[in-house]
Amino acid sequence: MNTVSRRQFLKGTGALVVAVVVEGLKGPAAAASLAKLSSLAPRGIDPESVDSWLAVRPDNIVSVFSGKVDLGTGVRTALAQIVAEELDAPFESIDMVMGVTGVTPDQGLTDASVSVQYGAQPLRASAAEARRALLRFGSQHFGLPISQLESVDGYVRVKADPEKRVSYGQLIGDKRLDLSIKILKTPDFLSFTRRAKTDAPLKKPAEYKIVGTSVPRVDIPAKVTGQQYYLHDVRLPGMLHARVLRPRVDAPAKLTALDESAVRGMPGIVKVVRNGSFVGVIAEREFQAIRAVEKLRESAKWQVDTLPAYDHLYDHLEQLPVEKTVSSEGVGNPSVVPEGAVKTLEAEYRNPYQSHGSIGPSCALAQYSGDELTVWAATQSPYPLRAALAVLVGIPPEKIRVVYREGAGCYGQNGQDDVAGDAALLAMAHPGHPIRVQWMREDEFAAEAKYPAMIMNTKGALDDKGNVVLFDFKFRSGPHLARRATSEPQHDGRSSLIAGWYRSRPLSPFWVYGAAFSRTHGLSTDLNPLYTIPNSIFKGVFYKSPLRAGELRAVGDFSDFFAIESFMDELSVAAARDPVDFRLEHLKGHTRRLDVVREAARLAKWTPHVSGENPNGHGRGVALAYHGSYICVIVDADVDRDSGEVHLKKIYAAVDVGLVVNPDGLKNQIEGGIMQAASRSLKEQVMFDSNGITSLDWSTYPIFRFPEVPQIEVAIINRPDLEPAGAGELGSCPVAGAIGNAIYDAVRARVRELPFTPERVKAAMA
Amino acid sequence: MGRHFTLNVNGQRRAVEAEPEEPLLYVLRDDLELNGPKFGCGLAQCGACTVIMDGKAIRSCVTPVAAAAGHDVTTLEGLGSPEAPHPIQQAFIDEQAAQCGYCINGMIMSTKALLDRNPNPSDREIREALAGNLCRCGTHIRILRAVKRAAGNKGEVASA
Numbered sequence: 001m002n003t004v005s006r007r008q009f010l011k012g013t014g015a016l017v018v019a020v021v022v023e024g025l026k027g028p029a030a031a032a033s034l035a036k037l038s039s040l041a042p043r044g045i046d047p048e049s050v051d052s053w054l055a056v057r058p059d060n061i062v063s064v065f066s067g068k069v070d071l072g073t074g075v076r077t078a079l080a081q082i083v084a085e086e087l088d089a090p091f092e093s094i095d096m097v098m099g100v101t102g103v104t105p106d107q108g109l110t111d112a113s114v115s116v117q118y119g120a121q122p123l124r125a126s127a128a129e130a131r132r133a134l135l136r137f138g139s140q141h142f143g144l145p146i147s148q149l150e151s152v153d154g155y156v157r158v159k160a161d162p163e164k165r166v167s168y169g170q171l172i173g174d175k176r177l178d179l180s181i182k183i184l185k186t187p188d189f190l191s192f193t194r195r196a197k198t199d200a201p202l203k204k205p206a207e208y209k210i211v212g213t214s215v216p217r218v219d220i221p222a223k224v225t226g227q228q229y230y231l232h233d234v235r236l237p238g239m240l241h242a243r244v245l246r247p248r249v250d251a252p253a254k255l256t257a258l259d260e261s262a263v264r265g266m267p268g269i270v271k272v273v274r275n276g277s278f279v280g281v282i283a284e285r286e287f288q289a290i291r292a293v294e295k296l297r298e299s300a301k302w303q304v305d306t307l308p309a310y311d312h313l314y315d316h317l318e319q320l321p322v323e324k325t326v327s328s329e330g331v332g333n334p335s336v337v338p339e340g341a342v343k344t345l346e347a348e349y350r351n352p353y354q355s356h357g358s359i360g361p362s363c364a365l366a367q368y369s370g371d372e373l374t375v376w377a378a379t380q381s382p383y384p385l386r387a388a389l390a391v392l393v394g395i396p397p398e399k400i401r402v403v404y405r406e407g408a409g410c411y412g413q414n415g416q417d418d419v420a421g422d423a424a425l426l427a428m429a430h431p432g433h434p435i436r437v438q439w440m441r442e443d444e445f446a447a448e449a450k451y452p453a454m455i456m457n458t459k460g461a462l463d464d465k466g467n468v469v470l471f472d473f474k475f476r477s478g479p480h481l482a483r484r485a486t487s488e489p490q491h492d493g494r495s496s497l498i499a500g501w502y503r504s505r506p507l508s509p510f511w512v513y514g515a516a517f518s519r520t521h522g523l524s525t526d527l528n529p530l531y532t533i534p535n536s537i538f539k540g541v542f543y544k545s546p547l548r549a550g551e552l553r554a555v556g557d558f559s560d561f562f563a564i565e566s567f568m569d570e571l572s573v574a575a576a577r578d579p580v581d582f583r584l585e586h587l588k589g590h591t592r593r594l595d596v597v598r599e600a601a602r603l604a605k606w607t608p609h610v611s612g613e614n615p616n617g618h619g620r621g622v623a624l625a626y627h628g629s630y631i632c633v634i635v636d637a638d639v640d641r642d643s644g645e646v647h648l649k650k651i652y653a654a655v656d657v658g659l660v661v662n663p664d665g666l667k668n669q670i671e672g673g674i675m676q677a678a679s680r681s682l683k684e685q686v687m688f689d690s691n692g693i694t695s696l697d698w699s700t701y702p703i704f705r706f707p708e709v710p711q712i713e714v715a716i717i718n719r720p721d722l723e724p725a726g727a728g729e730l731g732s733c734p735v736a737g738a739i740g741n742a743i744y745d746a747v748r749a750r751v752r753e754l755p756f757t758p759e760r761v762k763a764a765m766a
Numbered sequence: 767m768g769r770h771f772t773l774n775v776n777g778q779r780r781a782v783e784a785e786p787e788e789p790l791l792y793v794l795r796d797d798l799e800l801n802g803p804k805f806g807c808g809l810a811q812c813g814a815c816t817v818i819m820d821g822k823a824i825r826s827c828v829t830p831v832a833a834a835a836g837h838d839v840t841t842l843e844g845l846g847s848p849e850a851p852h853p854i855q856q857a858f859i860d861e862q863a864a865q866c867g868y869c870i871n872g873m874i875m876s877t878k879a880l881l882d883r884n885p886n887p888s889d890r891e892i893r894e895a896l897a898g899n900l901c902r903c904g905t906h907i908r909i910l911r912a913v914k915r916a917a918g919n920k921g922e923v924a925s926a
Contacts (some may be wrong), residue, residue, distance in 0.1 A: 071866070072866025072867060072868070072903065073865065073866075073867050074865070102901075118779065174926070207923030216859070216862060217862060217864075219867070220858070220859055220862060220864050220867065221851070221859055222848060222863065223864055224842075224851070224855045224858045224859060224867070224870055224874060225842065225843060225845075225846055225847050225848050225851055225855055226800065226801045226802035226841065226842035226871065227843075227848065228866070229801070229867075230801075230804075232804065232805065233801045235796075235799060241796075255887040262892070265787075267768075285784075285792070286789075286792045286796060287784075287785065287788045287789065287792050296783050312897050325840070357902050358868075358902060359806050359812060359814055359866075359868045359900055359902045360804060360806060360866075360868040361805070361806070361807075362807070362812065389870075406866070407870065408866050408867075408902075409865060409866035409870075409902055409903045410866035411902075438805060440808060441806070441807040441808060441809060470818060475922060478829070497915065664862055665862075668862060668865060668866070671905070671907060672865050672902060672903045672904035672905060673904065675904025675905075675906060675907075676903070676904040678900065679904075690844050695812060697807060697809055698807060698809070698811040698812055698900065699811060702802040702901060703902065704904075704906070705900065706892075706893040706894070706897050706906060707893045707897055707898040709893075709907070711907060712907050719785070764815055766869035
């Protein structure tokens with residue numbers, strides 16, 4: 001879509017664009033704005049044009065068009081702070097439009113904790129360009145040189161006489177800025193974030209007034225008062241309700257029997273849709289759709305692939321063929337035990353499949369006009385989803401619009417896109433009506449792409465001074481990515497959408513072997529250890545996962561640091577050294593890593609000791625991790641010797657994310673990541689039998705409840721001279737290792753398999 | 767084809783037509799267009815659907831509409847608005863006690879029911895009152911602080 005027609009759209013219906021993406025649609029206005037959206041034919045939005053990223057309206061509201069979306073993490077607020085700062089506009093004047101194809105630029109996936117570090121760059125660059133231009137316009141307006149003017153709070157004013165001022169809106173009105181930024185060509189997986197630079201002056205941290213402050217999140221007031229905010233709250237004229245019918249598996253299946261007549265005559269049934277093995281029911285009321293699907297399930301039979309035995313999962317994974325190998329370059333000569341090594345250790349660590357566990361099962365709406373398809377989805381990747389939908393339903397992407405609306409926290413690839421695929425298929429089968437598909441709790445647990453089971457093997461050696469002289473790390477993992485980053489439809493016979501696997505002419509499941517280590521998704525080999533060790537190698541192999549596997553918060557780092565940090569502690573015990581000192585010894589010269597470890601130790605009032613030397617049931621464990629930023633956590637835990645129960649009392653964390661945009665927002669995300677990872681470490685495992693997934697609700701997949709949550713305290717090391725790096729996933733990385741280390745310290749028992757159930761802790765104590 | 771029921775919701779009498787066994791949650795959300803109570807599980811395991819009926823926190827996902835007819839029902843939006851938030855809602859804003867916010871309806875409604883019967887709960891009592899409310903984003907500590915703030919006590923929240 002060229003910029004001129006998009007601005008014409010804004011001129012006429014700017015308020016409606018805002019209404020669509022911020023407030024929700026209801027009543028006659030909804031139909032009008034839907035028609036407006038449908039009439040736009042999205043062509044490419046030029047990411048090098050400032051007008052693609054922001055527009056100043058005559059009323060001085062600044063519309064910002066972000067390809068990154070807010071998944072409930074506070075990114076909307078942080079990005080608005082960055083634009084307001086650079087533009088010298090009031091924070092309240094920033095109106096974030098996020099994730100609407102044909103309206104916002106394509107920034108790929110909102111993942112990898114790079115929304116602030118990379119995703120904000122074109123917004124910031126555009127704001128800087130706009131501010132420079134506004135001062136120029138102001139200079140023309142006042143007939144004064146720019147040096148006598150300043151930009152403040154959405155106005156250009158005369159320094160010597162501040163009453164003389166003109167608003168940005170008056171200076172620009174609805175005119176195009178016709179300015180450019182430079183999008184950087186970055187040859188990595190995250191190139192879709194559209195990193196950018198400008199030669200317009202950028203503010204220095206010392207000048208910041210908004211960035212660096214804890215601006216309250218703009219979405220919280222609406223959420224705590226029940227305003228119409230979530231995707232789940234969207235109501236459209238003529239909307240119908242639908243539920244889908246699938247077996248409790250996360251794989252393709254062939255429908256071999258179904259008695260549709262069983263639902264004939266049930267009240268409110270509009271249509272039973274069958275498309276190959278895909279089955280959905282459209283009804284007037286939600287409860288009618290739910291009951292109809294329950295009825296159909298009684299007669300439905302599918303052919304599904306058998307799953308391996310749950311009790312022998314790891315044995316099964318060990319013997320699967322290797323599909324891909326990755327390796328760091330290595331340091332020194334890691335294939336031999338070095339001369340001078342006096343002790344060697346080996347250990348194997350494991351984690352099971354785990355679930356995203358979104359509190360709100362996934363939901364989507366779709367409406368097909370007969371020509372164009374509009375889909376409302378809580379998707380991390382509007383443009384790639386659009387491409388996947390184009391392949392699914394067989395219409396060109398230009399005829400599809402994806403509108404982002406916030407769902408429940410997704411933490412990666414939950415059912416967000418799959419449900420959109422379901423809604424699209426149903427909408428195509430029943431044109432003219434918005435079709436709302438709400439996944440049930442069991443649908444979400446069964447079908448989502450899960451965190452893959454992993455096996456980590458470590459081998460290490462110590463010299464006579466108690467230093468690590470060898471660290472050999474290897475993982476065996478399923479894929480950590482099950483959707484595409486590209487916005488071009490791919491016709492390779494695969495689909496990232498379950499609906500694609502079930503429709504007639506079925507497509508096979510899509511995944512990528514990667515992302516098992518590091519923020520760059522492990523597709524490069526950025527696998528260098530945090531510690532200075534003269535001989536080291538980090539490598540891994542991928543297996544074809546029997547369960548559907550994809551991105552969950554922090555990807556493979558959750559497991560890798562569990563293994564690495566547990567093993568560092570095992571080495572520290574073998575060296576009879578305090579685990580904090582042990583780590584500091586191996587971090588010499590790495591200021592940021594040293595500082596987070598020292599700060600966590602200070603916060604926790606760590607007293608030096610050898611782990612496990614006093615196994616009185618109370619323990620502390622430390623762990624260091626990296627995910628674009630640095631974090632060190634210390635866990636205080638009690639272990640009950642009789643039951644094996646682990647009771648987390650408190651978790652301390654020190655984080656260094658470079659420049660901090662919103663300190664409280666950062667703390668919120670770190671606390672959340674730590675808490676979620678603690679729940680995963682103590683409680684979580686996806687269970688299954690030969691027929692399918694059996695962890696289908698909160699009783700079969702328990703997560704933390706209030707009585708068991710630890711206290712958490714976070715200290716931030718602010719480094720405004722550095723780029724702001726990611727925080728969303730950082731808290732998930734060190735926690736499992738720190739808890740395992742605390743357990744060892746408490747009862748001198750090493751548990752190497754997650755979750756740390758009482759049975760496992762007791763077995764380790766035996 | 768349903769039956770007619772009259773509900774008292776947020777101080778207003780509302781007429782609805784539904785099957786008697788239809789969960790109150792869907793009637794509130796779809797017929798009365800309320801956003802507060804949310805679908806989380808449909809199994810009374812997560813608390814996202816919590817509303818207050820006759821002063822008690824109930825799970826609207828397993829409460830048939832027939833059982834709610836004639837009773838006083840309060841939903842999240844019935845407590846307050848962004849312009850005039852209820853003190854509990856304000857406490858959650860002040861503590862920034864939300865990430866995705868999807869669970870917060872249940873947290874606030876459970877808190878309202880708790881503080882109405884126990885205006886000065888201990889940390890243990892708060893944790894137990896909210897034991898039926900799940901949060902996946904890990905906002906627990908802020909939620910506990912918000913409840914204490916709403917109770918008028920800004921003291922530290924102890925560990926479990």
